[in-house]
Amino acid sequence: MxxxxxxxxxxxxxxxxxxxxxxxxxxxxxxxxxxxxxxxxxxxxxxxxxxxxxxxxxxxxxxxxxxxxxxxxxxxxxxxxxxxxxxxxxxxxxxxxxxxxxxxxxxxxxxxxxxxxxKDWAPVSVTHGAKASATKESTHPVSKLGIRKKAHSMVHGIRTLPLVVSLHDTVKPLDNSGSLEPDVRNDVHNMRRSLIKEFFPDSDIADSTAPAIQQHAVQLALHEEKQHRHQPSSSTASETRPLLQSTSSAATYASDTSSLTPPAEYGDRAPFTSDEDLPDQGDGDMSxxxxxxxxxxxxxxxxxxxxxxxxxxxxxxxxxxxxxxxxxxxxxxxxxxxxxxxxxxxxxxxxxxxxxxxxxxxxxxxxxxxxxxxxxxxxxxxxxxxxxxxxxxxxxxxxxxxxxxxxxxxxxxxxxxxxxxxxxxxxxxxxxxx
Structure with a gap:
């Protein structure tokens, strides 16, 4: 100045x-x-x-x-x-x-x-109760997402999964010093696990953490970006690519109730269960x-x-x-x-x-x-x-x-x-x- x-x-x-x-x-x-x-x-x-x-x-x-x-x-x-x-x-x-x-x-x-x-502490936020072993085995985005035997179907399915991921930053850093960002419905962090189970019924991807799912999606997006570089295309590559433009399930999954799973078996955590229980979508979490x-x-x-x-x-x-x-x-x-x-x-x-x-x-x-x-x-x-x-x-x-x-x-x-x-x-x- x-x-x-x-x-x-x-x-x-x-x-x-x-x-x-x-x-x-x-x-x-x-x-x-x-x-x-x-x-x-x-x-x-x-x-x-x-x-x-x-x-x-x-x-x-x-x-x-x-x-x-x-x-x-x-x-x-x-x-x-x-x-x-x-x-x-x-x-x-x-x-x-x-x-x-x-x-x-x-x-x-x-x-x-x-x-x-x-020493025997097992937090719910990490293990998700009975799915502890599945979550612990799902830390690697490629080799431990339950896709070793079903890699082809996994790659085919994740192309239809309503994710919006960055091609360069796997996880957006949390910065609370800035302004408030609006929620993105198709963000993997906002997705119901019951919807992921519908896309991958034979995989344990629904039991994985959101960063692990996002990392795998990013690697897939990078692979597709390399293929597009060698192929003529009328569309230009953008930094953030939606893996799904529009599907009926992606457009309505926020209000759809048909994919709600029945109450889970709680074992010794709850002595009684009934049809009035809150449906277990696999998203239960606690700080x-x-x-x-x-x-x-x-x-x-x-x-x-x-x-x-x-x-x-x-x-x-x-x-x-x-x-x-x-x-x-x-x-x-x-x-x-x-x-x-x-x-x-x-x-x-x-x-x-x-x-x-x-x-x-x-x-x-x-x-x-x-x-x-x-x-x-x-x-x-x-x-x-x-x-x-x-x-x-x-x-x-x-x-x-x-x-x-x-x-x-x-x-x-x-x-x-x-x-x-x-x-x-x-x-x-x-x-x-x-």
Whole structure:
């Protein structure tokens, strides 16, 4: 902008061109632009502050729950001690899992999380219950999607699968610092697994993860693109190619109910089943933090059934677990609701136009000083925009984000002190400290 301002100064002073505009023209625009910028920064900081307040709520709730469970749940056997210890560790695991969940780091393959979860932990979000083995074997997009024996039918079928994939990026990176993107119905992440089963009845592709399916579709698209390069074609290759232009099933699968499968056999998870059960489409999923809360609630209910704790204590624990669930939902609201794209685009366009016309308005009154003044105004306005984008999502790894790792470590040290230094029961703690 300094070079542009210098060019305006030369045209006005040296070439004597009448390019000056009245300062009052930008006056009214300055007020509106200032309000927009103030709203942008205040909204971003409000999200940042709400994130910190929610972390404080989670920390306080876990502190209280750890103290209450450690003191009020009795230990009569070694098994009781192991179960209570696991419950305390699950409280910490909830905080750590929430941290990874907010950063879109799914699964349990993290050192800080694995040391808090039981060794036999099998999260629903990874295994999908009884389909755990099928999912684990379906991690490779080509050789492990159940297509070794049916490769020809697989390739033929995936050409008719209503997918929209990128030819170059297998998985679109999740960027919550930008604007909100609309849902795409034909995106593989939005597809029902029951529909995939219809296309591939003899394959376990329906039990695969969405990235694995997408990677295979991308490889197929790349193969077709190479073939089209050697063949004359009237259509030009685009970066994003729909593998299915239009089919009756793809157009109506969002509202079609004929492909709903009957209720699955739940085994020991549900003692009764009926026709009124929610149809199992194979899409059942749950975030890891929410699943941890369910496990803790089951432990508390089991302790109540065994007459280890009283009903009043169960109510206290339930209220605390509800608080953790509410904070998790609010966390997700902050992460998954960025500033709308229209607002960001209009604000950036307004700032650019304001900076562009500012030298024309100041060159007559300031002369050569228009260069540093415009540079200063540009630095200020663009800095405000950058601040809003930087602190809008405070749960990442940037320097201006909240130090989630430090919060988790501090809470872990506090709970460890309770476990190893505070007795779970005492008769004379105020007299002899024991």
């Amino acid at each position: 300094s070079l542009f301002s210098f060019a305006i100064y030369v045209c006005y002073e040296k070439l004597e061109l009448a390019i000056s505009i009245p300062l009052s023209v930008l006056g009214s625009v300055s007020v509106a632009l200032g309000l927009l910028l103030a709203f942008r920064v205040n909204t971003a900081y409000e999200r940042y502050d709400n994130g910190r307040c929610l972390i404080q709520t989670v920390t306080a709730t876990i502190r209280n729950l750890s103290r209450q469970i450690w003191i009020n749940v009795p230990e009569k056997t070694k098994q009781d001690h192991i179960q209570k210890m696991r419950c305390i560790k699950l409280l910490l695991a909830f905080f750590v899992a929430t941290k990874h969940h907010l950063r879109h780091e799914y699964g349990t393959n993290y050192k800080d999380l694995q040391e808090l979860l039981p 890891l933090p929410l699943e941890i809360l369910y496990r803790i609630a089951l432990y508390i209910n089991a302790a109540k059934s065994a007459d280890k704790i009283e009903s009043s204590f169960v109510s206290v624990i339930t209220n605390s677990l509800d608080t953790l669930g509410n904070t998790l939902t609010t966390f997700e609201r902050i992460v998954h609701t960025p500033i709308p794209k229209a607002y960001n685009i209009h604000l950036k366009q307004g700032v650019m136009l304001y900076i562009f016309f500012l030298p024309f308005s100041l060159v007559e009154s300031l002369g050569l000083l228009v260069i540093p003044i415009v540079a200063l105004v540009s630095f200020t306005l663009f800095g405000i925009l950058a601040i809003g984008n930087e602190i809008e999502n405070p749960f990442g790894y940037d320097y201006n984000d909240l130090p989630l790792n430090r919060y988790c470590d501090e809470l872990k040290r506090e709970v460890e002190y309770i476990i190893y230094h505070v007795p779970s029961h005492s008769h004379s703690i105020l007299l002899d400290g024991q």
